[in-house]
Structures are given as structure tokens and as C-alpha cells.
Amino acid sequence: MITTQLALSLLALITTVSSLKIQHPGLTQSPLSASRAETIRTAYRTSFSAYMRYAFPHDALLPLTNSYEDPFGGWGATVVDSLSTSYLMNHTDLIDFSKTASDEISLFETNIRYLGGLLSAYELGGKQNQKLVDQAKVVGDHLATGWLEGNALPCNTLKWNDYAKPTCNDTGIAVAGTLILEMDRLSKYTGDSKYLALAKKSMAAIAQSKGVFPGLFAQVYDVKTGEAMDDYVTWGGGSDSFFEYLVKYAYLTGEEGLWLDMWVQGVESSIEHLVTHPQETQMGNLTYLADYSASRGGLLPRWGHLGCFAGGNWILGAKMIGDDRIERYGQALTGACANTYTSSPSGIGPETFVFIGEGNNTNRIKINNRPFYEQHGFGFDITQYVLRPEVVESIFYAYRTTGDTMWQEIAWQAWQAIDRHCLVKSGALAALANVNSTSPTKLDDSESFLYAEVFKYLYLVFADPEVASLDRWVFNTEAHPLMVDRPERGLFATGAGSKKRREEGKREADNRRGGSAGVFRFARGEFGAEWGGSLE
Numbered sequence: 204m205i206t207t208q209l210a211l212s213l214l215a216l217i218t219t220v221s222s223l224k225i226q227h228p229g230l231t232q233s234p235l236s237a238s239r240a241e242t243i244r245t246a247y248r249t250s251f252s253a254y255m256r257y258a259f260p261h262d263a264l265l266p267l268t269n270s271y272e273d274p275f276g277g278w279g280a281t282v283v284d285s286l287s288t289s290y291l292m293n294h295t296d297l298i299d300f301s302k303t304a305s306d307e308i309s310l311f312e313t314n315i316r317y318l319g320g321l322l323s324a325y326e327l328g329g330k331q332n333q334k335l336v337d338q339a340k341v342v343g344d345h346l347a348t349g350w351l352e353g354n355a356l357p358c359n360t361l362k363w364n365d366y367a368k369p370t371c372n373d374t375g376i377a378v379a380g381t382l383i384l385e386m387d388r389l390s391k392y393t394g395d396s397k398y399l400a401l402a403k404k405s406m407a408a409i410a411q412s413k414g415v416f417p418g419l420f421a422q423v424y425d426v427k428t429g430e431a432m433d434d435y436v437t438w439g440g441g442s443d444s445f446f447e448y449l450v451k452y453a454y455l456t457g458e459e460g461l462w463l464d465m466w467v468q469g470v471e472s473s474i475e476h477l478v479t480h481p482q483e484t485q486m487g488n489l490t491y492l493a494d495y496s497a498s499r500g501g502l503l504p505r506w507g508h509l510g511c512f513a514g515g516n517w518i519l520g521a522k523m524i525g526d527d528r529i530e531r532y533g534q535a536l537t538g539a540c541a542n543t544y545t546s547s548p549s550g551i552g553p554e555t556f557v558f559i560g561e562g563n564n565t566n567r568i569k570i571n572n573r574p575f576y577e578q579h580g581f582g583f584d585i586t587q588y589v590l591r592p593e594v595v596e597s598i599f600y601a602y603r604t605t606g607d608t609m610w611q612e613i614a615w616q617a618w619q620a621i622d623r624h625c626l627v628k629s630g631a632l633a634a635l636a637n638v639n640s641t642s643p644t645k646l647d648d649s650e651s652f653l654y655a656e657v658f659k660y661l662y663l664v665f666a667d668p669e670v671a672s673l674d675r676w677v678f679n680t681e682a683h684p685l686m687v688d689r690p691e692r693g694l695f696a697t698g699a700g701s702k703k704r705r706e707e708g709k710r711e712a713d714n715r716r717g718g719s720a721g722v723f724r725f726a727r728g729e730f731g732a733e734w735g736g737s738l739e
């Protein structure tokens with residue numbers, strides 16, 4: 204009796220002090236996964252070669268006309284954005300620094316693509332290539348012009364040339380709040396603390412503004428006063444990566460405190476105010492994350508591709524703090540996003556979708572095809588697919604943290620649909636005009652995040668789980684992996700109330716295991732029937 208008790212408490216002790224693991228313990232790559240990883244790796248190579256043939260040194264390929272466009276300054280966004288993917292896929296011959304670090308390809312206002320891409324490539328290459336840091340510094344010094352004298356928040360649109368100061372009155376939360384991962388690494392590798400100080404200053408200004416709900420902040424800010432100028436809350440475009448970076452910065456540095464606590468608060472507020480189950484449909488089990496704006500009538504029952512990163516982000520944060528309940532929500536959100544793929548005629552989810560909120564709330568949103576909605580739980584809103592990654596990104600987190608091959612099957616179906624509909628003759632992939640179709644029309648567009656993110660996350664779902672292990676790497680919002688400073692640390696503690704919440708979460712989870720019917724149903728057998736997907 205005593206010995207058992209002793210053994211149990213020793214076991215508990217070992218569990219508490221052992222280092223934090225984000226990934227499912229003992230995860231391995233199956234032979235089937237290996238062959239699928241190889242398929243995606245080959246497709247990436249072919250597609251990237253088409254970019255090099257027809258578009259380099261410009262930013263992006265126009266896949267239907269074999270031409271190019273320069274939306275990001277014309278310094279080869281795709282080359283820089285693809286670096287970290289080529290590293291992870293071991294396509295080392297595609298990594299050519301005479302191209303990447305040439306003067307033509309360096310700068311622009313896009314911190315996440317250029318700065319993140321260069322710094323990630325520096326780390327993945329074993330911190331050998333000083334040119335990458337030098338280039339990153341040039342980008343960082345230009346970004347630093349965004350902060351006008353005395354302002355805590357940076358302007359969005361920079362002048363760039365000659366380090367000229369921009370002019371602006373307002374800025375967005377994602378602009379001001381999606382810098383801290385990259386700026387932290389830039390300060391670390393240049394030894395100049397000014398970059399991190401700027402990023403922290405603007406995050407702090409937002410943190411000090413009056414949130415709409417605790418931890419949930421509006422979108423637009425006065426750059427002088429730091430006051431919010433609207434009341435729009437969303438995990439989607441325009442706000443997304445601010446929330447994303449709160450928790451990822453904690454993970455990168457191993458630091459507990461303000462940013463992590465704010466993320467937890469934001470998630471708690473989201474569960475209270477934004478999480479919605481669709482009404483008037485047989486798919487009422489789905490879990491969505493709506494937008495909210497009091498001045499626009501409160502809850503807006505709309506979600507979309509960009510916001511679908513939230514599932515994976517909640518899973519990561521939940522693992523860091525050991526919170527079962529938030530992890531379950533993260534999986535449920537990921538499942539609901541996956542449903543927009545598995546239920547769509549093309550097998551690919553739309554840019555945005557709508558639903559009916561609780562209390563029969565549509566808030567002026569229209570459901571076009573009622574029978575489809577009743578069956579699948581969402582209605583198509585904006586029907587394009589511009590090669591966005593967020594749904595497969597969250598599936599990647601769900602797979603790596605659970606090891607449940609159900610997620611791999613969904614990812615494989617998504618890849619097959621993308622390959623079937625987007626592939627053009629050159630081997631490149633094109634965006635789609637309308638995913639609500641069994642044969643969507645292609646668009647002459649192929650953004651660099653296809654290479655940085657879609658190919659990478661799909662590959663990583665099937666690759667050896669030690670490649671870019673979540674136990675050691677954190678991805679910036681463009682999927683460039685950065686090395687975690689303290690991978691050996693234990694669970695993260697969060698502010699007051701977190702312990703209580705965690706215990707409640709555990710109790711809830713235990714109850715569920717005991718057979719209670721919770722809102723989450725992800726048991727394997729139910730899956731196909733519930734989401735209407737045929738999962739082989």
C-alpha cells in the first residue's frame with residue numbers, strides 16, 4: 204500500500220519535473236507517410252522550379268501565363284520565403300545564397316516573409332552564413348523607420364528608400380503585434396537590442412489599450428495615443444498573428460509572464476464570447492470562432508481560412524500550459540475547419556464561410572444554399588482558394604500532438620484536392636476562383652506562402668516527426684521555424700486563476716472520459732459520419 208503510494212508520488216514527481224513535450228510521445232513515421240512525404244517533396248521541387256524558370260528574380264509566379272508579379276518590392280519574395288522549406292525537405296541544391304543574398308533580393312516591408320525567412324534559414328543552416336544576418340539587419344533597419352518619433356506604434360506603409368520616415372495616423376493590431384519573434388532573433392544575432400525593444404514597445408501599447416474583452420483587442424489604433432479606434436474583434440485577418448505571437452514568443456524564449464497571461468485571457472474570453480456552435484443544421488456539434496463587434500450588432504457568424512490557424516495555435520498554447528480543455532477546443536476548431544474541406548465539392552475550403560449563430564443569429568449574414576447548410580453546417584461566403592495554409596497548419600498541430608492518423612488522412616485528402624485542381628502544366632500550382640464546384644476555374648495567382656507554408660505543413664504532417672519537431676522549434680506566422688531557447692523547460696505557469704482553471708479543465712476531461720456527452724466528439728468512428736467525409 205505504502206509502496207504503491209510512494210511509487211505513485213515518485214511518478215508524479217518525475218512527470219512534473221520532466222521537460223515539456225508538445226509532440227505526442229513516441230511519434231514515428233509510417234512507411235505510408237514516408238511515401239506521401241516523398242510525393243509532396245517532389246511536387247514542391249517541381250513547382251519551385253517553375254517559379255525559378257518563369258518568375259525569378261521577381262516575387263511571385265503567375266502560373267497561367269508563365270509570367271511574374273512583384274507585390275513585395277520585387278526582391279524575390281518566393282526565393283526567400285521558400286528557403287526554410289527547402290532546408291526541411293533537404294532540397295539543399297535549391298538553396299543558393301548567390302541568389303538569396305544578392306543585392307536585388309533583400310528588402311521590404313514584409314517582416315514575416317523576408318526577416319523571418321532569412322533568420323530561419325540562418326538557424327536551419329547551422330548559423331554559418333553571416334550574409335543572412337546581414338541581410339536581415341538591412342530589412343530590420345528599414346522596418347525600424349516605421350516608428351515615428353515619440354510613437355509606440357509603427358506605421359503600416361513604409362517609404363523604405365533612403366530610410367525615409369513614413370506618415371500615418373493609424374495602424375493595425377497585426378502590424379504592430381507581429382514583430383516580436385523576428386525582432387527578438389534579429390537582436391540576438393546582431394547584438395543590437397533596439398529591434399526587440401521596438402517590437403516590445405508596440406505590443407505593450409496594445410496591451411495597455413482598453414480591450415473589447417479581457418485579452419481580446421480591437422483592430423485599428425491611433426499611432427500617437429495607442430488608443431483603439433474601432434471595436435472589431437477577430438482571430439481572422441488583420442488581427443490573427445497578434446494573438447498568435449503572444450503565445451509563440453513565450454515558447455520561443457521560455458519566458459512566462461505578461462504575453463502568455465494575455466494569450467490565456469484572450470482564449471478564455473474567446474471561449475466565453477466567440478465560440479459558437481452552428482444552429483439549424485445537423486452539424487450542430489461543430490465549433491466555430493466568430494467575430495464580434497458591438498457597433499455591428501454583436502456576434503458576426505462568419506469565419507474563414509485565415510482564422511483557421513487558431514485551432515493549431517490553441518493546441519500549442521494548451522500543451523505549453525498543460526490545459527486539456529483548451530487543447531480540446533483547439534482540436535474542435537481544427538475539426539470544424541477541416542469540415543469545410545471534407546464537405547466542399549472541390550475538397551478545398553473557402554476563403555470565408557458563414558453560419559447561423561446561437562439564438563438563430565445571422566446578423567445580416569445570408570445562407571445561400573439552405574440544404575447544403577443543413578447538411579454540412581456552413582455556407583460558402585467568399586469562394587476563392589488562394590493557396591492559403593491555415594487549415595493544414597492546424598491539422599499539422601493536431602497530428603503532431605495526438606499522433607491520430609485521422610488528421611493525416613484529412614491532410615492527404617486536402618493535398619490530393621489541391622494537386623487535382625491547382626496543378627498547371629509547368630508543375631506550378633494556381634489559386635482557384637470557386638471551391639464550391641467540382642471543377643473550379645484556376646486564377647493566374649500563386650503567392651509565395653504556397654512554398655513557405657502549404658508545402659511545408661503538408662510535408663511535415665507526413666515527414667519524420669523529428670523534422671521541425673514542435674518540442675524544439677516554433678514557427679513564425681509565415682511558417683519559418685525558429686529554434687526554441689529552452690526546449691528542456693517544464694510546463695509554463697500562467698497568472699492567477701490558471702491553476703484553478705486547469706483543475707476544472709482536468710475534471711471536465713475526466714468526466715468526458717467517464718462517458719458524459721461533451722460538445723466535442725472526435726472519437727474515430729464518429730468522424731466520417733459526422734463530417735460527411737469519406738476517410739478511406
Ligand SMILES: *[C@@H]1O[C@H](CO)[C@@H](O)[C@H](O)[C@H]1NC(C)=O
Nearest residue numbers: 291292293294295296667670
Ligand atoms: C539530404 O540529402 C543529401 C544529398 O542528397 C543526402 O546525402 C543526405 O543523406 C540527406 N539527408 C537527410 C537527412 O535525408
Ligand SMILES: *[C@@H]1O[C@H](CO)[C@@H](O)[C@H](O)[C@H]1NC(C)=O
Nearest residue numbers: 358360369370371372373374
Ligand atoms: C492624418 O490626419 C491629419 C489630420 O486629420 C490629416 O490631415 C492627414 O491627411 C492624415 N494623414 C494620413 C496619412 O492619413
Ligand SMILES: *[C@@H]1O[C@H](CO)[C@@H](O)[C@H](O)[C@H]1NC(C)=O
Nearest residue numbers: 484485486487488724729733
Ligand atoms: C452531434 O453528433 C452526434 C453524433 O453524430 C449526433 O448524435 C448528435 O445529434 C449531434 N448533435 C447535434 C447538436 O447536432
Ligand SMILES: *[C@@H]1O[C@H](CO)[C@@H](O)[C@H](O)[C@H]1NC(C)=O
Nearest residue numbers: 482483559561562563564565
Ligand atoms: C430561425 O429562423 C428561421 C428563418 O428566419 C426560421 O424559419 C426558424 O424557425 C427559426 N428557428 C428558431 C429555432 O427560432
Ligand SMILES: *[C@@H]1O[C@H](CO)[C@@H](O)[C@H](O)[C@H]1NC(C)=O
Nearest residue numbers: 571572582583584586639640
Ligand atoms: C454552391 O454551389 C451550389 C451548386 O452549384 C449552388 O446551388 C450554391 O448556390 C452555391 N453556393 C454559393 C455560396 O456559391
